[in-house]
Structure formats: C-alpha cells, structure tokens
Amino acid sequence: MSHASARAYEGLRKHILTGVHPAGARLREEQLAETLGLSRTPVREALRRLEADGLVQMTPHRGAQVTTWSTEDFDEIFELRTLLEGHAALKAATRGDVDVSGLRSLCEAMEQRLDALDDRAYEDITRLNLEFHRSLHRAAGERLLPDLVSRVIEVPLVRRTFDQYSAAELQRSFTQHRELVEALNAGDGQWAQAVMHAHIRAARTALLRAAGRFDEEGEPTP
Numbered sequence: 714m715s716h717a718s719a720r721a722y723e724g725l726r727k728h729i730l731t732g733v734h735p736a737g738a739r740l741r742e743e744q745l746a747e748t749l750g751l752s753r754t755p756v757r758e759a760l761r762r763l764e765a766d767g768l769v770q771m772t773p774h775r776g777a778q779v780t781t782w783s784t785e786d787f788d789e790i791f792e793l794r795t796l797l798e799g800h801a802a803l804k805a806a807t808r809g810d811v812d813v814s815g816l817r818s819l820c821e822a823m824e825q826r827l828d829a830l831d832d833r834a835y836e837d838i839t840r841l842n843l844e845f846h847r848s849l850h851r852a853a854g855e856r857l858l859p860d861l862v863s864r865v866i867e868v869p870l871v872r873r874t875f876d877q878y879s880a881a882e883l884q885r886s887f888t889q890h891r892e893l894v895e896a897l898n899a900g901d902g903q904w905a906q907a908v909m910h911a912h913i914r915a916a917r918t919a920l921l922r923a924a925g926r927f928d929e930e931g932e933p934t935p
Contacts, residue, residue, distance in 0.1 A: 802893065830883075890912075
C-alpha cells in the first residue's frame with residue numbers, strides 16, 4: 714500500500730470509528746479525496762481495505778457506505794468479546810507476564826479524567842481504555858488473539874461505548890479495571906476472567922439502555 718493509500722485508510726478509519734462518518738453514511742470518492750487532499754485512487758484503495766475490515770460496505774451502482782450494525786451484529790459482537798477477552802484475561806493472569814504497573818498507570822490516567830467530563834475527556838478515556846485492553850490481550854501470550862479481538866472492538870459500536878456512559882457508569886467501569894489488575898497481579902485466572910465477563914456485560918447493558926432496549930434498572934423494554 715502506497716503512502717497516500719495508507720494516509721487515506723488511516724484518516725477514513727479514524728473518522729468512521731469516531732462517528733464523523735456515522736453508520737449508513739455514503740462515502741463519495743470525490744468528496745473524500747478533496748477532504749483528504751488526495752487523488753481518488755488512494756481513496757478507492759483505502760475503501761477496499763476498509764471493506765475488508767468490515768467498516769465499509771460496497772454496493773454496485775451505489776458505491777461505498779459506512780457499515781450499519783444490526784441487532785444481531787450487536788449481540789454477536791458482545792458474545793465474541795465475552796469469549797475472547799475473558800479468555801485473554803484468564804491466560805494473562807496464569808502466565809504471570811503482565812505489566813501491572815503499566816496497567817495501574819492507565820487506570821489512574823482514566824480516573825483523572827472524571828474531574829472534567831468534556832468531549833476531550835471522553836476521547837482520552839476511549840484511547841486509554843483501548844490501550845488498557847490491548848495490553849491485556851498481548852499479555853495473554855497468544856499470537857493470534859490480539860488480531861482476533863481487534864475485529865470485535867475496533868468497530869464504532871464498541872469504540873464509542875464511553876460516549877453513552879454517565880459519570881457513575883464510568884466510575885463502575887474504572888473500579889472493574891482496578892479489580893481486574895488485582896486479579897492479574899494475584900495470578901488468579903478465574904477471578905480475572907469473571908471480572909472481564911462482568912465488565913463486558915455492563916458495557917453491553919449501557920449501550921442497550923442508550924438504544925432504548927433496556928430501562929434504567931437494566932430490564933428489557935417491552
């Protein structure tokens with residue numbers, strides 16, 4: 714991939730993951746090329762790569778649009794996250810090769826953003842949270858696992874989870890991060906896996922509530 718194509722790919726991917734181009738949005742090559750200051754060829758190549766990533770859908774006679782996620786997609790993504798990230802937590806704890814101090818530093822950095830929850834704070838929390846989870850995936854010591862997990866967390870639906878959180882929900886998430894670090898430090902795989910499962914279920918419930926599928930008590934809406 715050329716430098717221009719890589720630049721187009723990274724720029725478009727970031728815009729999709731952060732919601733600049735929302736689900737279902739049409740992606741017109743000419744407009745994108747003008748916005749990115751590139752020719753249409755690298756933009757076209759970037760769109761093909763984003764299609765392979767599952768972030769873009771290409772339709773004959775209609776062109777490209779940002780992938781729309783169905784209810785079934787939502788459920789599948791969180792089922793896979795539970796399985797894969799739970800496994801990663803268990804393996805990381807039992808291997809005993811975790812940078813605990815690094816994870817604690819990430820926890821502290823996220824918690825500091827609670828003092829002023831503006832758009833920048835949410836962006837920082839999202840970035841730090843992704844780094845936290847990626848560190849844990851690498852610590853599991855399995856070559857294929859990080860890439861497999863990235864396919865279900867590197868989607869707008871998951872990347873923008875914190876946008877839907879209240880301050881109380883953020884605090885709950887950060888508390889789970891702290892407990893997860895303690896489980897990893899103790900080398901207790903079952904504990905780490907259980908905390909990760911609870912962490913992902915809580916994220917799923919928060920997103921469902923934001924979408925109107927759960928009420929404030931976490932019960933399914935009629």
